[in-house]
Amino acid sequence: MRLTVAAFSGTILGFFLGILFPTLSLTKINLQSSLFPSIGLAYVEDKYSEFSTKSIRDALTSLAGNRRSKSNGFDTLDNTKIWVPTNPRGAERLPAGIVKSKSDFYLRRLWGLPQKDPSFKPKYLVTFTVGYDQKDNINAAVKKFSENFTIMLFHYDGRVSEWDRFKWSKRAIHISARKQTKWWYAKRFLNPHIVAPYDYIFIWDEDLGTKHFDAEEYLKLVRKYDLEISQPGLDPSSSYNWQMTKKKEHGEVHKDAKERDGWCSSAQLPPCAAFVEIMAPVFSRDAWRCVWHMIQNDLIHGWGLDFALRKCVKTPHKKIGVVDTQWVLHQSVPTLGNQGQADGKRAPWEGVRERCHKEWAMFQERMANAEREYFQEMEIFPFNFSIDI
Template sequence: MGRNIHSGMGRRSNETMRLTVTTFISVVIGFFLGVSFPTMPITKMNLPSTLLPSIDLGYIEDKYSGLSSQAFLHIWNSLRRNKGISFHEPEDAKIWVPTNPRGAERLPPDIVTPESDLYLRRLYGKPSEDLIIKPRYLVTFTVGYEQRDNIDKAVKKFSENFSILLFHYDGRTSEWNEFEWSNRAIHVSVLKQTKWWYAKRFLHPDILAPYDYIFIWDEDLGLEDFDAERYISLVRKHGLEISQPGLSADSGLTWQMTRKRDDTEVHKDAEERDGWCSDPHLPPCAAFVEIMAPVFSRNAWRCVWHMIQNDLVHGWGLDFALRRCVEPAHEKIGVVDAQWVVHQTVPSLGNQGKAENGKAAWEGVRERCNNEWATFQTRMTLADQVYIKENGIHPINSTSS
């Protein structure tokens, strides 16, 4: 009897010892696992697909290396709880929406963002609180640092309703920080390019979608007598889709159409030299502004952007073809006389050329301008002819420019 009691007590002591040892070993292993867990690569974790669907975890770990796996999972789970959203994506889910923008057919329409903007954003805070004001208009200048004083005066003529974008053809951007407004402006720097080169590459209509009007201006314009807000009001009043301010008498003038008049707010036609206008509704007597200081409505710019050629960087000839982007052109293209500028005709961009074959730098630039004009005219004529032929159209009177 005594032996049985002693034997039972011995077995209980052995079991207690094993339990104690097992508990100790488990605590030690758990401690080391707990210490090492925050530094474990997230890509090594076997997480259920319902928790992290279709995510490149390696990318997240690289981009957010300062964020521990534990913290990341805490954020992710908080998002699920707060939004009440299941992140489960069925394996056989197939999305194809033909009406989405090209290339986005595989995305659900509610996530597609086809347009953008040039609004500056903060790196902190709530996105919804980033913008105190959303500018409704955009003004761009293609500039060199030598024209900084003139541009400083010009920019100050535009209110906070305008986004300011400078294209720098001389590579000098940081020097512009001397102007207070420069920190709010957008600066794009590519050496020795023209404004139409910049416009084709950086002013896509889907980027400029928030802007009602787009000013694409040269750097050698005097704006002492110009009021941008008043200009916009006159453009709206007279229904202009493409416009420019009148050029004062002391400007370097080329066409009668763009000369400022003193007896009207806006004019839409002009009389040129005999034989220059075969039709009073066509350029250069109507439906015409010059390319030094054009202003486009959002819709007009969408058309004009598509007409700009990638290799014809000076834009010569565009002004004669702008009429194709609005209808009726002779009513929706005009010159605003009540708001005028001075064209100073500073040949700064011409000096960015290269002297060769016995020609000065500016001579080579001017020669290319003339050649581009002829090339553009030829391309437009041929494009018209191909379209007319393919569609079996027999025009009574051709007004191709």
Template sequence: LYSTASASPVPIPSCQQVPFLSQKDNTHIMAKPGILGRSSSVPRSNEGMRIIFSAVVGIMLGYLFGISFPTVNITKLHFPSSIISYIEDRNSGITTQTLLNHAWTSAANHKKNNSASNPDEIPKIYVPTNPKGAERLPPGIVVSETDLYLRRLWGEPSEDLTSQPRYLVTFTVGYSQKANIDAVVKKFSENFTIMLFHYDGRTTEWDEFEWSKRAIHVSVRKQTKWWYAKRFLHPDVVARYDYIFIWDEDLGVEHFNAEAYIKLVRKHGLEISQPGLEPDRGLTWQMTKRIGDQEVHKFVEIMATVFSRDAWRCVWHMIQNDLVHGWGLDFALRKCVEPAHEKIGVVDSQWIIHQVIPSLGNQGKAENGKAPWEGVRERCRKEWGMFQTRLADAEKAYYLEHGITPPNSTGA
């Protein structure tokens, strides 16, 4: 540097050569032209930092324009800490971190858009029409229904089934009724899958019957047929069967033939049916008693009910988890078929006998001086009232929700 006051160069002393000066002396020296030459470096330094800042901003803007190239990675950009600190000091309200975050977000969004349009990337599967929970599976692998067909543990799966029964019959049984159940099962051909629900826990003893070795056994102590049906006869499990028989254990079948019964059910288009009951034996409803000169008449109860596949899907949803005896269910079956007076009926020409054996009643518990069967009967009546109330409340809530005056309502 040279002083403007002299034509000859004047050397500027280094920091080590400048003695300590008072504020007064320092002011005097700074006023000299030779010293002013050194102070001019401050604005030049500021101008250099502005150039650096402009360069950084230019780089970042260039990066934003150039993110169309997939090889660019924001995480690979590094800036000296001194530059970053200066930028943060110079920018009011906009820090380097903010700018970098904006760049990162833009890059990520662009990468996501590129991935969506990348023909080489395998798209994820989502099929909303698949069963709930299976939307991510390709439809070709979804098996939404199953069956109760028994299969081997060896050989070719395609060769497992020598026959595929079209009907299912279930009995809720105790071992004490083995002779009666044996007689009933023999009335059903190999076109029926046999399923026993054991409420007394005894299963292996039934293997004295050859048919028992091919039957399906479910054992849970002290439960009713509707408890079993709700949990083990889901409509998607029994979907392969045209008709599902859900029967008690105390039925006489001397005058019953299952195949002939099915033919009559099909002939008359019955979705919910039962065999007629012998009027001179046991306790029966008047409406379910057999009429001798007819093939069928209308109404059924729950003692020996037969459901079509579609009707059972509806009835299954109506069965309450806690109302295990099913009392009152027979009066509500009409809600599952239309028209009910044509689709529900008793098959008079194939009749059975209700033997009235209170075997399940004996599975109750004696309380307050009452016999076990009395407690069971009391529970049955209580469930009947509860079911009627629930059904009425559900229907009323539906109509009110849709702005419809409930049937049998005065509108008050």
């Protein structure tokens, strides 16, 4: 009877062990104080070639660790949470050492070890929103930016591969979405966590003549005059709207200008000061972090944004300026307007221009409402409250 019971029990035990380890051939195991949870595997032979011995050993070691956690009253897989409140939102469950909250546009190799990738990293970023018809102008402009710049092209016409005719294009970043503006691209692809490695970010139009411009020399003056937001002066022969952005003949940088009567409510407010236009702005890393959050997701033309940029800089009448000794020619090529849609008897550009004006009014209203709500919440009642944008 005893032999029968022992044999039966052994058969049942062997059956359950077979279910637990159906794919592993355990050639040798070392038992420590107990069978579970302290299994030490000296060698595991894998029945399937796609799994390495080390991988299975690591998996079983992890399994043993989880069982030890359960024996101490914790269920590592289900209940225990790594909670690090200083981690970025959404990553609180991760151990802090594995969190990488920032990225970049540095190109990586498909081979070799990551730590052996080329160590040179550009310090600045320049973006152009382009159509292929402006290829010669962009080719000339890119040559004004040294290897210290990452080059990024936003393609609104879908023609990307044709740019391979230029040698520099092979190291550029290309992003294509048809009939979109640079502010649409900027909101979606220039997140502050992505562009964090760059000291300055240039967000430029495609119709700028750069004969009298050198990017490295430009940034020397930006640093010299401690500008957080800037632009090169506009050649006097350019099409321009504001005296502030027109190139001055004397001096390296100017931060204010005499505008037409009644156009400025204060000498320290746009467009007489603290003002650059949206055609060729240059942002410091810190300024862009603020501006990116201010860009509205659905307002893609950016009209009115230039009047509000000052809100992202302390003492804006000192930190926003125009560099006169490095200037550009605004050629006013209406390429993006031609990407519009004809409506009845109206040309494509007319609908585009109409939306520009509507977005400006919408942005102004949103900013005014947001500031008004903030003041009310804080129980602050500025005398004769108004917003200048």
